[in-house]
Amino acid sequence: MTLPTCMVEPIQRQKSALWYNQPAKEWMTEALPIGNGYMGAMFFGGVEKEQIQFTDGSLWSGGPGSSPDYNFGIREGAWKNLSEIRKLISNGQLKEADRLASKELTGKIASGQFGAQQTMGDLFISVEDSGVPANYKRELDLNKGEGSVSYEIGGSKYKRTYFGDYPAKVMVYNFTGSRKTSYSILFQSPHKMNSENFADGIYSFQGEVKDNGMEFECCLKFDSDGKVEFANGKIVITDAKNITIYQVAATDYTMEYPDYKGADYIAENKNALDRLKGKSYEEVRKEHLNDYKGLFSRVELILGDTHRDSVPTDRRLKEYADGTIDPDLEELYFQYSRYLMISASREGTMPLNLQGKWNNSTNPPWTCDYHMNINEEMLYWPAEVTNLGECHLPLFTYMESLVEPGKNSAKEFFNANGWIVNTMNNPFGYTSPGWGFPWGFFPGGAAWLCQHAWEHYDFNRDKTFLQETAYPLMKEAALFWMDYMVEDKAGYLVSCPSYSPEHGGISGGATMDHEIVWDLMNNCVQACEVLGVDNKFKQKAMAVRDKILPPRIGSWGQLQEWKEDVDDSTNTHRHVSHLFALYPGKQITVEHTPELSEAAKVSLKGRGDGGTGWSLAWKVNFWARLKDGDHAYKLFRRLLRPVVNQRTDMVNGGGSYSNLLCAHPPFQLDGNMGGCAGVAEMLLQSHDGYVELLPALPGNWKEGEIKGLVARGGFVVEIKWQNNQLVSAKISSHKGGNCPIKYKDKNVNITLHPGEELKLDNQLKTSL
Numbered sequence: 095m096t097l098p099t100c101m102v103e104p105i106q107r108q109k110s111a112l113w114y115n116q117p118a119k120e121w122m123t124e125a126l127p128i129g130n131g132y133m134g135a136m137f138f139g140g141v142e143k144e145q146i147q148f149t150d151g152s153l154w155s156g157g158p159g160s161s162p163d164y165n166f167g168i169r170e171g172a173w174k175n176l177s178e179i180r181k182l183i184s185n186g187q188l189k190e191a192d193r194l195a196s197k198e199l200t201g202k203i204a205s206g207q208f209g210a211q212q213t214m215g216d217l218f219i220s221v222e223d224s225g226v227p228a229n230y231k232r233e234l235d236l237n238k239g240e241g242s243v244s245y246e247i248g249g250s251k252y253k254r255t256y257f258g259d260y261p262a263k264v265m266v267y268n269f270t271g272s273r274k275t276s277y278s279i280l281f282q283s284p285h286k287m288n289s290e291n292f293a294d295g296i297y298s299f300q301g302e303v304k305d306n307g308m309e310f311e312c313c314l315k316f317d318s319d320g321k322v323e324f325a326n327g328k329i330v331i332t333d334a335k336n337i338t339i340y341q342v343a344a345t346d347y348t349m350e351y352p353d354y355k356g357a358d359y360i361a362e363n364k365n366a367l368d369r370l371k372g373k374s375y376e377e378v379r380k381e382h383l384n385d386y387k388g389l390f391s392r393v394e395l396i397l398g399d400t401h402r403d404s405v406p407t408d409r410r411l412k413e414y415a416d417g418t419i420d421p422d423l424e425e426l427y428f429q430y431s432r433y434l435m436i437s438a439s440r441e442g443t444m445p446l447n448l449q450g451k452w453n454n455s456t457n458p459p460w461t462c463d464y465h466m467n468i469n470e471e472m473l474y475w476p477a478e479v480t481n482l483g484e485c486h487l488p489l490f491t492y493m494e495s496l497v498e499p500g501k502n503s504a505k506e507f508f509n510a511n512g513w514i515v516n517t518m519n520n521p522f523g524y525t526s527p528g529w530g531f532p533w534g535f536f537p538g539g540a541a542w543l544c545q546h547a548w549e550h551y552d553f554n555r556d557k558t559f560l561q562e563t564a565y566p567l568m569k570e571a572a573l574f575w576m577d578y579m580v581e582d583k584a585g586y587l588v589s590c591p592s593y594s595p596e597h598g599g600i601s602g603g604a605t606m607d608h609e610i611v612w613d614l615m616n617n618c619v620q621a622c623e624v625l626g627v628d629n630k631f632k633q634k635a636m637a638v639r640d641k642i643l644p645p646r647i648g649s650w651g652q653l654q655e656w657k658e659d660v661d662d663s664t665n666t667h668r669h670v671s672h673l674f675a676l677y678p679g680k681q682i683t684v685e686h687t688p689e690l691s692e693a694a695k696v697s698l699k700g701r702g703d704g705g706t707g708w709s710l711a712w713k714v715n716f717w718a719r720l721k722d723g724d725h726a727y728k729l730f731r732r733l734l735r736p737v738v739n740q741r742t743d744m745v746n747g748g749g750s751y752s753n754l755l756c757a758h759p760p761f762q763l764d765g766n767m768g769g770c771a772g773v774a775e776m777l778l779q780s781h782d783g784y785v786e787l788l789p790a791l792p793g794n795w796k797e798g799e800i801k802g803l804v805a806r807g808g809f810v811v812e813i814k815w816q817n818n819q820l821v822s823a824k825i826s827s828h829k830g831g832n833c834p835i836k837y838k839d840k841n842v843n844i845t846l847h848p849g850e851e852l853k854l855d856n857q858l859k860t861s862l
């Protein structure tokens with residue numbers, strides 16, 4: 095697959111790092127995340143005792159192994175209630191409709207069968223040479239994709255370096271000291287141990303998740319100049335100046351309906367360990383650095399140098415909240431999301447879950463699932479625009495695995511063709527509505543995910559991907575909606591029953607459904623044109639698109655959240671679903687639908703500037719699309735508000751923990767990713783048929799530079815600005831093509847050949 099890759103010359107820049115001068119006490123708020131795509135780990139950095147918590151993304155409880163009754167949540171024949179529910183809605187008997195839908199259109203699953211993502215365990219590494227350290231530093235270097243801990247004790251210098259190596263599928267923990275000491279390493283897992291073994295410097299733990307029998311193995315390979323032994327359940331290394339621990343892990347999970355089991359995890363680990371044979375630590379590290387930098391260094395962002403690198407990140411965050419201007423911290427936040435994406439979502443791995451790949455619990459919030467009514471999509475918003483298209487791929491593989499079970503759900507719940515998913519999804523084909531109606535009913539999930547498949551094509555213009563992956567997913571999702579929507583009295587197609595995500599009540603048309611389906615049909619039409627296929631289907635998609643109830647403006651000038659004009663102007667609910675058409679959709683734009691865009695603004699103002707982490711992040715993107723950079727920036731600053739609360743707050747507690755992970759609260763990765771996408775959206779937009787430079791530049795970002803963002807069409811863009819005005823831009827293209835460019839009221843239309851680069855001055859005048 096060809097992707098617009100690193101077409102940027104690296105800017106001479108300073109180090110981009112999070113750092114602290116004390117170890118972490120709390121996993122959620124302070125420990126630092128590393129990963130190799132498959133596995134996520136968090137390190138604390140304790141001097142006497144290091145703790146490294148880890149898991150593999152596929153380790154889950156629940157699913158078919160948990161019960162012979164597991165049936166993907168399907169309530170057979172549920173669709174027989176559909177006409178009655180529709181009749182009740184059409185008669186205005188919403189309570190009765192809600193009662194029946196809650197009983198019949200909800201997933202049927204016994205407690206525990208949905209399951210939850212699981213932590214695999216912890217490594218506790220005790221160091222003999224300890225005491226009060228001098229010059230302690232715990233750091234995450236984003237340029238290298240490496241964590242580190244350094245300190246001195248009694249004249250001896252200690253340094254630990256941690257990273258995840260994706261090509262080798264291994265986590266690497268290196269410990270060095272300038273004098274010899276001893277280490278003792280304890281492997282702990284909350285799961286049942288089937289066997290434990292130590293031979294040839296390799297410790298292995300084989301275990302299983304109790305409720306579903308999912309088997310896994312984790313191996314630790316030790317390289318050291320000291321003596322490595324296994325005694326009393328611990329690995330003891332004596333007289334060592336250097337140790338390197340290579341960690342591999344795998345489970346027997348396979349992403350295949352209906353069993354989801356059968357991977358030869360022992361062979362996978364053995365292969366990974368075999369590949370390490372004869373390689374030095376530095377060689378493995380080099381492999382990681384090449385791989386990581388190949389992705390990370392594609393994008394450079396400079397918003398102004400505030401020389402605050404000497405201030406630890408936790409203090410910096412607090413001072414930022416007190417009003418300090420710190421554009422370096424904003425850059426760091428932006429790049430951190432890219433780091434997290436590279437560390438947790440690579441081809442062949444599980445897709446990002448609510449916490450990416452970082453979960454230390456057997457019972458995590460919202461099961462650490464794939465949540466499709468905003469969260470999973472937001473997790474991938476920055477993928478294309480920030481030049482990490484490859485990191486998007488696990489989402490498509492997962493989507494493909496959901497088609498078959500999703501077709502069964504469509505049949506049994508709605509007697510419809512095509513595939514669906516609803517709000518909560520696990521790795522075991524659960525695509526039914528959730529077991530509670532108000533939060534769980536969201537058949538629009540698959541159609542929304544399909545936007546990602548289309549966008550991956552649109553950003554990269556890879557026709558093979560469109561033909562083989564995106565279009566089949568899109569077409570099947572469209573078939574569902576062609577069957578599901580009904581004609582209302584005015585002749586519009588509406589989604590019925592529907593539920594605006596987690597807000598309002600049952601309805602005969604939630605705006606979000608209509609906007610998502612409009613987007614899907616519109617993308618299907620374009621896909622058919624690009625591929626030159628399915629003319630009949632294309633005509634139908636076009637006709638359906640044009641018959642869907644369009645977004646409506648209500649009594650207080652708002653964009654209606656439902657078909658009926660019932661929005662409450664004082665409601666500040668965190669979901670702002672009806673603005674999907676503004677972002678991430680493109681049905682509403684400032685230029686082409688000014689009235690609707692104004693109505694969206696009224697709604698957004700009504701919802702206010704508060705919210706959970708992801709809600710704040712979404713609002714950054716909305717305001718950017720409304721071309722109000724200052725308002726977007728205000729929300730972005732809120733996203734960086736320091737939070738310590740780890741308990742669930744559904745209303746207004748959003749911000750960042752001191753490790754810069756997004757606080758819903760609790761920790762959810764979606765806000766990090768949404769915030770990163772929002773920064774990109776302030777600097778570059780390409781959804782409305784042209785590439786717009788600095789569409790929503792906040793006043794506070796007076797001068798700066800961005801390199802390597804991607805615009806639809808496969809154009810890689812570099813922009814420089816000063817005094818809040820464009821200075822110059824460079825556009826390069828992999829695939830070639832026509833590229834209309836806009837900056838304020840200036841427009842230019844350029845055509846690039848494959849591989850060509852074009853420079854523009856502040857008047858958009860071109861020079862080669």
Ligand code: FUC
Nearest residue numbers: 448460465469596706758
């Ligand atoms: C959606 C949101 C919640 C939370 C959950 C994981 O249901 O409404 O705020 O983020 O996903």
